[in-house]
């Protein structure tokens with residue numbers, strides 16, 4: 001059986017219609033407009049994929065069991081991006097379905113924890129606000145029955161939905177996608193880097209390819225423009241489309257690869273940055289006058305063998321009730337693309353690492369690291385390699401525990417008193433993973449007592465929750481419900497005294513903020529509630545192995561979810577300092593956590609609300625509940641086959657807002673009405689990437705160590721210590737850190 005992965009050379013042969021060498025100043029949309037009227041672009045894709053498979057002798061892999069769930073049978077065929085967009089735009093507008101879809105989503109958005117804050121963002125939140133409820137109304141207004149719809153095709157409608165519900169929300173826990181957005185993934189033909197000569201002076205932009213030559217003192221020429229746009233403006237504009245980051249520097253960093261991101265099996269560049277228009281070529285102008293042109297690629301992820309038109313595509317992949325196979329979630333493709341093997345480029349040999357190397361530990365022999373240990377965790381997910389004998393999913397707790405424990409013991413035995421915690425590119429994962437690491441670093445004083453994260457949570461106390469909770473509680477008292485969303489909530493959220501809430505009403509509150517928004521009572525979460533097996537404790541000692549001032553955290557701002565929780569606890573509760581890498585070329589501070597600082601992520605998959613027509617309390621007027629059936633437009637599922645449908649929509653949202661909490665004093669740290677997601681929290685210091693840091697990850701650790709304990713300097717304006725050194729405090733918010741680029745007007749925008 002032959003199974004060939006995509007070879008770059010075959011991209012060119014697929015570009016059937018020759019590309020006229022577009023002038024760099026030609027605006028991308030002008031160019032792609034040429035492809036709008038080609039005959040049945042979806043049919044062309046079908047032909048191109050078939051030809052590509054034949055030319056490359058690709059035979060679909062026979063997969064069974066777990067493999068069938070995890071691995072696509074064929075590698076994705078490369079095509080011209082404009083052809084992919086032309087195909088998507090050839091799907092006619094089904095205005096009735098679109099309207100129903102908007103109605104379907106309206107009650108769901110009320111569950112997103114940040115809705116109230118987004119409607120009126122506080123100073124220090126560095127993105128534009130959005131009114132999600134109004135946004136859906138704005139979209140519905142373009143689809144009024146009896147009027148000419150304002151959307152020329154289904155894709156334009158879905159794009160508006162995507163901008164509203166993904167880009168503007170700027171929260172990686174929110175996922176409200178259409179399957180039509182998962183049929184292709186897009187890749188630029190060239191990678192860029194943002195490099196400072198010394199880590200302190202403002203960076204310039206280069207081709208990543210130039211990195212490898214710079215070891216021999218070759219001096220590459222910086223880029224001046226991309227696709228005819230001045231280089232910095234090009235990147236700032238592009239980063240605005242990156243949905244998962246509330247922080248502009250984290251958004252900016254998503255555009256640039258690093259060694260740590262390469263080494264991370266779970267790191268996927270957000271492909272949605274290209275969704276709203278992606279050129280066929282990338283034209284790069286350099287200061288030395290050279291202009292280079294690179295072909296970009298769309299990868300066909302779906303099976304097009306029966307797709308001849310946009311209508312076919314919609315019938316097969318677009319409908320909520322379709323029964324044909326769905327495409328795989330992109331994450332699974334990503335693992336398969338990398339063959340579940342993490343890169344080691346630029347990394348020294350670890351002391352120990354977990355099987356998929358989400359955790360790598362280092363006790364380096366060089367004199368520079370004599371007193372320093374490095375714990376690099378680039379993800380809190382261990383990706384299971386279906387090819388490996390010992391799957392890691394079931395055992396990851398024990399593996400993570402063993403490695404953390406062995407690493408700490410060996411660090412102490414070799415007299416290493418300092419710890420670098422490298423969390424670059426860490427997009428989060430399982431809370432058990434972070435809990436194990438946290439408890440090893442700061443063991444609870446009494447291991448026999450239940451342990452909690454020093455963080456309290458609040459949900460929105462919205463009318464749907466209120467009604468569902470009250471209704472289910474009344475049913476439960478009549479023994480009418482055994483498994484319910486309510487039970488799951490009251491198992492998860494417990495009082496700050498570590499007891500169960502005595503009733504739903506007790507949990508619900510509400511607590512009102514100064515603007516009159518209602519939230520549930522502050523709750524701890526029961527971190528042990530979802531465990532399959534007990535945590536493999538106790539740690540060897542109740543003494544913290546490292547003093548807080550001997551720990552330094554380094555991030556690239558791309559720290560989300562579980563990473564944000566660990567970093568928030570270590571900084572807000574234990575006073576550990578942070579260093580942020582990269583970001584916009586500004587002499588200003590940067591936030592260490594630029595992505596979602598909240599959790600957990602929750603889903604409507606399997607969600608069943610009580611029937612309001614058969615309820616003890618009537619549903620209040622104006623309140624609608626989530627429907628339990630399939631959404632009118634199909635959502636991509638984690639499960640690869642539509643036949644495995646679980647009920648409800650595969651829509652994810654963030655359940656609770658988080659606040660750092662002093663467990664001993666029983667007090668919220670900082671403003672108790674300003675959750676972490678909305679707080680401005682600069683890192684203690686910022687450094688830019690250097691050429692060396694792009695070649696050797698140890699160059700980053702040396703620089704970090706020098707700043708933390710050796711009197712090294714930070715980027716001007718990014719720290720509070722004397723002479724530009726790291727200080728005990730962080731720089732407070734100033735207007736200078738705001739994003740000068742805005743998404744501007746559109747459905748849901750506050751700017752009307």
Ligand SMILES: *[C@@H]1O[C@H](CO)[C@@H](O)[C@H](O)[C@H]1NC(C)=O
Pocket residue numbers: 207210219220221222286288289290
């Ligand atoms: C200009 O700089 C680019 C990027 O470093 C390089 O690839 C190219 O060869 C240079 N051109 C000339 C004429 O030296």
Ligand SMILES: *[C@@H]1O[C@H](CO)[C@@H](O)[C@H](O)[C@H]1NC(C)=O
Pocket residue numbers: 060073074303304305306
């Ligand atoms: C695509 O679908 C067709 C028809 O359902 C099937 O025969 C074929 O094996 C599929 N191809 C791949 C690569 O899965």
Ligand SMILES: *[C@@H]1O[C@H](CO)[C@@H](O)[C@H](O)[C@H]1NC(C)=O
Pocket residue numbers: 319321322
């Ligand atoms: C899918 O739903 C559409 C619209 O509700 C309906 O017209 C169509 O018959 C359904 N198809 C199947 C296979 O159930």
Ligand SMILES: *[C@@H]1O[C@H](CO)[C@@H](O)[C@H](O)[C@H]1NC(C)=O
Pocket residue numbers: 339341385387388
């Ligand atoms: C994928 O990795 C496995 C080992 O985990 C190896 O046996 C196999 O050859 C690799 N496949 C490819 C296509 O590189």
Ligand SMILES: *[C@@H]1O[C@H](CO)[C@@H](O)[C@H](O)[C@H]1NC(C)=O
Pocket residue numbers: 395398399402
């Ligand atoms: C963890 O360490 C214990 C004790 O050394 C050992 O028995 C166990 O097999 C290890 N577990 C894993 C998953 O490595």
Ligand SMILES: *[C@@H]1O[C@H](CO)[C@@H](O)[C@H](O)[C@H]1NC(C)=O
Pocket residue numbers: 413414415
């Ligand atoms: C660690 O330090 C102790 C006390 O200073 C010393 O006795 C021991 O030899 C050192 N161990 C190593 C591995 O350097």
Ligand SMILES: *[C@@H]1O[C@H](CO)[C@@H](O)[C@H](O)[C@H]1NC(C)=O
Pocket residue numbers: 479
């Ligand atoms: C109600 O549920 C509880 C707990 O599941 C059970 O012990 C009790 O017998 C039930 N009562 C009735 C009347 O079914």
Ligand SMILES: *[C@@H]1O[C@H](CO)[C@@H](O)[C@H](O)[C@H]1NC(C)=O
Pocket residue numbers: 495496497
């Ligand atoms: C927690 O305990 C304190 C002291 O006993 C009590 O005053 C408070 O009401 C309790 N809070 C909750 C939410 O149960």
Ligand SMILES: *[C@@H]1O[C@H](CO)[C@@H](O)[C@H](O)[C@H]1NC(C)=O
Pocket residue numbers: 494498499500526528529530
């Ligand atoms: C937390 O969860 C554990 C495991 O399910 C359970 O034993 C414990 O009672 C829970 N704590 C509270 C306060 O409900």
Ligand SMILES: *[C@@H]1O[C@H](CO)[C@@H](O)[C@H](O)[C@H]1NC(C)=O
Pocket residue numbers: 510512516517518
């Ligand atoms: C908040 O809750 C109070 C008390 O239940 C209620 O009167 C008020 O209308 C709610 N506010 C909002 C914005 O829903």
Ligand SMILES: *[C@@H]1O[C@H](CO)[C@@H](O)[C@H](O)[C@H]1NC(C)=O
Pocket residue numbers: 480611614
């Ligand atoms: C109403 O609810 C009761 C109790 O859950 C159930 O037995 C009954 O079948 C329901 N009636 C309808 C019409 O759904």
